[in-house]
Each structure stands twice: as structure tokens, then as C-alpha cells.
Amino acid sequence: MxxxxxxxxxxxxxxxxxxxxxxxxxxxxxxxxxxxxxxxxxxxxxxxxxxxxxxxxxxxxxxxxxxxxxxxxxxxxxxxxxxxxxxxxxxxxxxxxxxxxxxxxxxxxxxxxxxxxxxxxxxxxxxxxxxxxxxxxxxxxxxxxxxxxxxxxxxxxxxxxxxxxxxxxxxGWMVHNGCTRNEYFEYKIDNHNFGELEGCMFYEHGCQATYTRGSCNKILWNEVNSKTRVGEPCHGCTEPDFPKDNLWQTTKHMGIPAKLPLGVPKRAYLSLAGVAKAFKIERFYKNILEEGDS
Ligand code: SF4
Ligand code: SF4
The missing domain is CATH 3.40.50.700 (NADH:ubiquinone oxidoreductase-like, 20kDa subunit)
Known part of the structure; x- marks a missing residue:
């Protein structure tokens, strides 16, 4: 005790x-x-x-x-x-x-x-x-x-x-770890509207989970769900620089996110993103890409 x-x-x-x-x-x-x-x-x-x-x-x-x-x-x-x-x-x-x-x-x-x-x-x-x-x-x-x-x-x-x-x-890991949208992150399929069940929010909606340490996708809130799983981006609340401005937007320079996943060099990110987008996997297109993706 x-x-x-x-x-x-x-x-x-x-x-x-x-x-x-x-x-x-x-x-x-x-x-x-x-x-x-x-x-x-x-x-x-x-x-x-x-x-x-x-x-x-x-x-x-x-x-x-x-x-x-x-x-x-x-x-x-x-x-x-x-x-x-x-x-x-x-x-x-x-x-x-x-x-x-x-x-x-x-x-x-x-x-x-x-x-x-x-x-x-x-x-x-x-x-x-x-x-x-x-x-x-x-x-x-x-x-x-x-x-x-x-x-x-x-x-x-x-x-x-x-x-x-x-x-x-x-x-000891990122909030991104365990998000049900990981596959969309890997293949660079973006979420376009808040609350959409599919797509990753890193590129369009300011999701900070790839550089925020925490367990939100491992220990679910109320044993039910997490923000990113339901379509709300992570705002990085466990980190020293919280809160930032423009929480629902991804700041970009020439189309490249200003902040990249922790430990991932820009060159590696761009190479992987280019390759991933080239796959154009059919089942993703059937679900959300009909509206066009970045
Ligand atoms: S929505 Fe956020 S937490 Fe989920 S896969 Fe994309 S970057 Fe990671
Ligand atoms: S903003 Fe905070 S509570 Fe919400 S997902 Fe990110 S780390 Fe978890």
C-alpha cells in the first residue's frame, strides 16, 4: 500500500x-x-x-x-x-x-x-x-x-x-504504433474528411502520432477505442511542445510534410512514399480513392 x-x-x-x-x-x-x-x-x-x-x-x-x-x-x-x-x-x-x-x-x-x-x-x-x-x-x-x-x-x-x-x-513507442490506419500510412492513402473510417491523417489532417510517444493505440480509451481509430488526428499531447497551432492541418513545404515520422530522414521518407504510391492497390481504390488522392 x-x-x-x-x-x-x-x-x-x-x-x-x-x-x-x-x-x-x-x-x-x-x-x-x-x-x-x-x-x-x-x-x-x-x-x-x-x-x-x-x-x-x-x-x-x-x-x-x-x-x-x-x-x-x-x-x-x-x-x-x-x-x-x-x-x-x-x-x-x-x-x-x-x-x-x-x-x-x-x-x-x-x-x-x-x-x-x-x-x-x-x-x-x-x-x-x-x-x-x-x-x-x-x-x-x-x-x-x-x-x-x-x-x-x-x-x-x-x-x-x-x-x-x-x-x-x-x-517507449509512438502513438502511431497500433493505429488501425497503419496500412493506409504505409501505402500513402490519405483521409480526406474527418470521421472517415479509412485513410491516414498524417498528410492532410495534422496527425502527430508518428512523432508522439505514448500508448493511446495500445491501451484503448475506456477499453473501447482511440482517437486516431475513429478519425480524429493525434495532437501530440504527451510531448513538451504541446499544444501547437493549426492542430488539424499538416504544415507542408512544397508538398512535403514539415515534420516527418521520428527518426525517418527526409530522403528515405520521399523514396518510400514514391514507391508506396506506385503500388495503387485495387481494394483501396474501391473504398476511398474514388474521390482522388494526393
Ligand atoms: S492516422 Fe495517425 S496514427 Fe493512424 S496511421 Fe495515420 S499517422 Fe499513424
Ligand atoms: S493527442 Fe494525446 S490523447 Fe490524443 S492520441 Fe495523441 S497522445 Fe493520445
């Missing part, structure tokens, strides 16, 4: 709400104890937390939301409280892209940041906690990933992390 203290900075609570959709939530709550959580039953009140009345051991300190150096609750500076509990916690878990990288609430605010974003600058108060911090990025997070990481940390199972402290067991 882990003692979990969940602190919320500037947030829409989207990760908390996503977490409530965990299919095995009841079993999870039976395994762990929340010292404090915004929504779930907790041992302490928020005022107790801010008045530092928690003397229990803290196994996992969870941070949700974007940090702001001026943020106060009960007239107490949020960052000061975070540092106090970060010193005591065994692990620090940043939940969601706002907590990890700054996300949407950081846009246009110079005094806002994510826990990890400032980890890479010299003036970060959290730099000394880097070794015990783990990132679960996403907007929102997949509940199964958060529960899996908490279970692994509370069992002292080793976690292999990437350069942003994300567990490779969940962020």
Missing part, C-alpha cells in the same frame, strides 16, 4: 477525472491510501496539507497542473508547500502535460512552468528532486498508465525512464 499525496496547481482537473475512469478503480483504491486528493476520499483536508499537518510517510507525491510562482492557497505559496513535501516524498509523480511540461496553462504566461521544464534550467527549485521524479504526460493521462506506474513504484519495481523521466514501458 502506498500513501499518496495529490496536489493540484493550475488545472482543469482533467487528469483527476480521467483517473476516475480507471476500470479497476475500486481495487486500486483498496490497495492505496490517499492522504489528499481533490475528489477522492482522503485522510486530510486541503487546509491540513497547507498548514503542514501531515506527519505520515509520503510514498508518492502527485502533482497535477501547471506551476506558477505566484500561486497561493490559504495565502500560502504553493511552490513552498510543494518543496516541503517533495523533500519528504519517496517519489514525485507529475501527472499530465501541464504538471510535466507546462502545457496549455503555460501559454502566454512567463511565470508559469512545468516541473520538468524548469528541471533543465539552472534556477529551478526542483532540480535536486529530479532523481526521484517520474513523468506521466498526456492531456489527459490514460488512467491505466497512472495506476500502472503507481503500482510499480509502490512495489519498488525498477522503471526504465526516457529523457523526460517518462516510463519506457508506456512511452
Amino acid at each position: 502506498a500513501n499518496i499525496l495529490w496536489l493540484s496547481a493550475i488545472t482543469c482537473n482533467g487528469n483527476s477525472h480521467s483517473f476516475l475512469n480507471l476500470p479497476s478503480l475500486e481495487e486500486f483504491l483498496g490497495r492505496h491510501n490517499f492522504l489528499y486528493h481533490t475528489i477522492l476520499p482522503s485522510t486530510f483536508s486541503l487546509r491540513d496539507i497547507f498548514e503542514l499537518k501531515v506527519y505520515e510517510s509520503i510514498d508518492i507525491l502527485v502533482l497535477e497542473g501547471t506551476l506558477d510562482s505566484d500561486l497561493k492557497k490559504f495565502d500560502i505559496n504553493f511552490e513552498d508547500i510543494l518543496v516541503e513535501y517533495a523533500k519528504r516524498a519517496k517519489y514525485i509523480l507529475t501527472v499530465g502535460t501541464c504538471a510535466t511540461f507546462g502545457g496549455i496553462f503555460m501559454q502566454k504566461h512567463s511565470n508559469r512552468y512545468g516541473f520538468l521544464y524548469k528541471n533543465y534550467t539552472a534556477h529551478n527549485r526542483f532540480l535536486s528532486f529530479k532523481e526521484k521524479s517520474v513523468s506521466v504526460s498526456g492531456c489527459p493521462i490514460l488512467p491505466e498508465i497512472l495506476a500502472g506506474v503507481i503500482d510499480m513504484l509502490s512495489s519498488n519495481l525498477p522503471l526504465s525512464l526516457d529523457e523526460y523521466n517518462r516510463p519506457k514501458s508506456f512511452y
